[in-house]
Amino acid sequence: MGIDKSNVRRIIHYGLPQSLEAYYQEAGRAGRDGKLSDCTLYCNSMRTPTLLPNKRSDEQTRAAYRMLRDCFHYALNTSTCRAKILVKYFGEEFGSDGCEMCDVCINGPPEMHDFKEEAVVFMNVLQAQAGQATEGMDYNSTDCYTSGRRNIGAVPDFRMAVSYIREKIPRFAMTDKIWWQGLARILEDMGYIQEAAEIVSNLFQ
Structure with a gap:
């Protein structure tokens, strides 16, 4: 993104990034001054994203698809704190039950159904x-x-x-x-x- 300002108050993603690493870095541009900021993600929940680099090997293609899939699952999640998902993705543990600030924590768990x-x-x-x-x-x-x-x-x-x-x-x-x-x-x-x-x-x- 190339933005080096500490007082960015809102980050909007129109479409899924290619990986959770990219999303974490881009969303992290907001609130670097320690104040509350908003991060909003808009995406098509009807289909898995397929945007890939032009030049890639078979192994690179599989790795790219896995990263896209992880990002897609993050967007569709409605039951687990988003901060916990991101922290776990990077191999660490979140210290509490939830951040109490993401949409999942604010809206509460979805209604349970027997399928x-x-x-x-x-x-x-x-x-x-x-x-x-x-x-x-x-x-x-x-x-x-x-x-x-x-x-x-x-x-x-x-x-x-x-x-x-x-x-x-x-x-x-x-x-x-x-x-x-x-x-x-x-x-x-x-x-x-x-x-x-x-x-x-x-x-x-």
């Missing part, structure tokens, strides 16, 4: 796409999933999974793709699924 059924259905469809067994189904017959099975080890496709759920399970026929995208993000944050780096640019589009 166990939807989560089990979604994860079993992903397993079936990857050619894995779908044991322990409580909500639907196994036949619903075996017909959609792909080669063992195949990377599941989000759009195909959602289309399959809406087509094969009547009570989910009218559900929105964006809703399933949100559920997938929750499951990923909880460690139940992991987004493949090589397809991060289109898995959740």
Whole structure:
């Protein structure tokens, strides 16, 4: 940004930076005089950002996607203090429960809902796409999933999974793709699924 002033009162990001490191540095331009300042981030929550450097190797591409994904998850977060997320990202521990200043701390935790059924259905469809067994189904017959099975080890496709759920399970026929995208993000944050780096640019589009 090239700004070296101590009394900057507001930083506005119109779109996600390429990494949390960049965001932390840019947002840190505000309030260097020790006074309260505002940092506002505007972004498209419907899709993972894909802006990458022009010249890059495969490993650089995967690393860049991981950084973009981390930044995207930070923006979508509604349950954990943003200061805690940033401090943890850099390998340190936050000293208290929360900063009491970010939007998450001010708004409080989101309302709790039970999405166990939807989560089990979604994860079993992903397993079936990857050619894995779908044991322990409580909500639907196994036949619903075996017909959609792909080669063992195949990377599941989000759009195909959602289309399959809406087509094969009547009570989910009218559900929105964006809703399933949100559920997938929750499951990923909880460690139940992991987004493949090589397809991060289109898995959740």
